[in-house]
Amino acid sequence: MEDFLSQQRGQDLLRFITCGSVDDGKSTLIGRLLWDAQQLLDDQIVALKAESKKHGTQGKNIDFALLVDGLTAEREQGITIDVAYRFFATAKRKFIVADTPGHEQYTRNMVTGASTADMAVVLVDASVGLLTQTRRHAFLASLMGIRHVVLAVNKMDQMAFSEGAFRRIEAAFTAFAGTLGFESITAIPISALKGDNITEESPHTKWYLGPSLMAYLESVPVHKTPSARWVFPVQWVNRPDAFFRGFSGTVAEGSVKVGDEVRVTASGQLAVVSDIVTMDGSLPQAREGEAVTLCLDRPIDASRGDVLALSRLPLEMTDQFEASVVWMHADEGLMGRQYDLKLATQWTSVSITEIKHRVAVDTLAHEACRSLQLNDIAVCKLATSRPLVFDAYERSKTLGSFILVDRATQSTVAAGMIRHGLRRAQNVHRQALSVARPDRERLNGHRGRVVWFTGLSGSGKSTLANALEVALHARGVRTYVLDGDNVRQGLNRDLGFTPADRVENIRRIAEIAKLMMDAGLVVLTAFISPYQRERAMARDLIGADDFVEVFVSTPLTVCEQRDVKGLYQQARAGKIPNMTGVNSPYEAPDSPDITVDTSAMSLEQAVQMLIERWAS
Structure with a gap:
């Protein structure tokens, strides 16, 4: 036993995932690996036999999948929902395996498992062949930087171990994956349930001359070339008392030594590392993967979200880039909508400026689209509100991967891998102007601000905005009304009324x-602006102190009775497919600055209330 443990200490570690479509046998395969590799303790074996009787799908036999399917819902349904990680070791190597779900609705969990994997085992049911989810998982594995793949053709016992069946699936997968950039694809015929070609060569496949799955896992190369640069995202500023100040985080790439000069990438400040502190004392050098606190020889302004690098090997920054995006939420992804982006420890707001194409996972063809749906994989251009430290994902998983978070629900909606920065991000700079906003406001004799009218069609937004402008104009206030119909005849004439077009419509109006x-x-905008997210975006862009949201809360029944433009009648007749309030949602403001119900007060009363609010 001591000899075995001493061997393990010098072993390298292989991280791999099992993936593929539902019911292809991923959990069973991992359970069989653990069983055949004799990695189970006696109490685990007893528990497995008991669980097999209770939840098993193999009659009186052991159900190896139950070793991995740990959630109650997984055992009851016989499916994998969450990512299950298992550690095991042989005399030659240590392993961490991630069993990822096969169901399409849990694709996001597969991305999570693949993000740290060195290789992938893609399972295929020999009796079914390649499915859409098989292709999707293979494509995602390539996007996540996995370069070695095992095609495990499972359930060969159900096909009488037919070489022809195996070769057909092998050829189909090889043809599909030919453009995915894998360095190696190794096809192995297996029966996870029976143990064929799992740890030993099977007598049922004498026509197969390759390695068993375990032999492959023990020999596949995983050595990584050390990075010449040093990347250190700051997680927090360690300040336990007035006499100590350090920057804590995990070394993402490369190494740093005491005496090295380092740079804060965003600000360009320089300092020299004076100490590298850990829980076990100081170190002369910190290497990739080590969590440390850096002490510097001089005070610098840095905090969580900054990225440190060696001064001689600076990192790049950009506020626009192209990325592969995996959409992982039921709410569609829309161009122009604001999201929060997390890249390493950096957070900022971001919007999708262009969806170049969506990838059809069955054929890898590029398809045009205007929005992103659940499990879509697309190439997009994104723009952030401030420059970020970045790199292409193929060079750096730390600086090239990000997530998108919905600003309203705080749900993670997408994962992305940066392909490259956009050159124009480096060539466009803000021009300093000699006359500033305070100068213009002083000349006008009043502040500039935006009064944002929102409500259903027919609620009275345009009428109110026009009447308020007349009243303000009489008081010497310089104003302008941006009306929805007027703007759509010029600036936004290229936009329709789909959710994506509505988002872009409001984004442009907020910028103008x-x-x-x-x-x-003083700008008065009269737009339905049906989505809370876009109104919040407008408020953030313009500034809360300068943004007055007026909710024209006239009930839908009153708006339909008015139906000044005949739109509701057409929508009820099915002639307008995206009519807000009828077949497209309107999200009423939670806490508007002013609420006006034009069915309950006269135009004069409403204007007077707005003027009083203006005066305040």
Whole structure:
């Protein structure tokens, strides 16, 4: 036993995933590996036999899948839902295996498992062949940087171990994966349930001359070339008392030594490492994967979200890039909508500026699309509100991978891998102007601001905005009304009324309103603006102190009775497919600055209330 443990100490570690479509046998395969590799303790074997009787799907035989399917729901349904990680070792290597779900709705969990894997075992049911989810998982594995793949053709016992059946699946997968950039694809015929070609060569496949699955796992190369640069995302500033200040985090790439000069990438500040502190004392050098606190020889302004690098090997920054995006939420992803982005320890707001194409996972063909649906894989251009330290994912998983978070629900909606920065991000700079907003406001004699009217069609937004402008104009206030119908005849004439077009419509209006406010004008916008996220985006862009949200809360029944433009009648007749309030949602404001119900007060009363609010 001591000899075995001493051997393990010098072993390398292989991280791999099992993936593929549902019921292809992923959990059974891992259970069989653990069983045949004699990695189970006596109490685990007793528990497995008991669970097999209670939840098993193999009659009186042991159900190896139950070793991995740990959730109650998984055992009851006989499926994998979450990612299950298992550690085991042989005399030659240590392993961490991630069993990822096969169901399409849990694709996001497969991405999680693949993000740290060195190789993938893609399972295929020999009696079924390649399925869409098989292809999707293979494509995702390639996107996540996995370069070695085992095609495990499972349930060969159900096909009488037919070589022809195996070769057909091998050829189909090889043809599909030919453009995915895998360095190696090794096809192995197996029966996870019976143990064929799992740890030993099977007598049922004498026509197969390759390795068993375990032999392959023990020999596949996983050595990584050490990075010449050093990447250190700051997780927090360690300040336990007035006499100690350090920057804590985990070395993402490369190494740093005491005496090295380092740079804060965003600000360019330089300092020299004076100490490298850990729980076990100081170190002369910190290497990749080590969690440390760096002490520097001088005070610098850095905090969580900054990235440190060696001064001689600086990192790049950008605020626009192209990325492969995996959409992982039921709410569709829309161009122009604001999301929060997390890249390493950096957070910022971001929007998708262009969806170049979606990938059809069955054929890998590029398809045009205007929005992203659950499990879509697409190439997109994104713009952040501030420059970020970045790199291409193929060079750096730390600086090339990110997640998108919905700002309203705080749900993770997408994962992305940066392909490259956009050159124009380096060539476009803000021009300093000699005349600023305060100068224009002083000339006008009042502040610029934006009054944002929102409500259903027919609620009275345009009428109110027009009446308020007349009243303000009489008081010498410089104003301008941006009305939905007027703007759609010019600036936004290229946009329709789909959710994606509505988001882009409001994004453009918010940008224009901000520019006009900067000119010192009071801007009155009259748009349905049905989504809370986009109104929140407009408020953030313009600034809460300069943004007045007016909810024209006139009930739908009153709006339909008015039906000034005949839109509701057409929508009820099925002639308008995206009519807000009828067949497209309107999300009422939770806490508007002002609420006006034009069915309950006269136009004069409403304007007077708005003027009083203006005066305040």
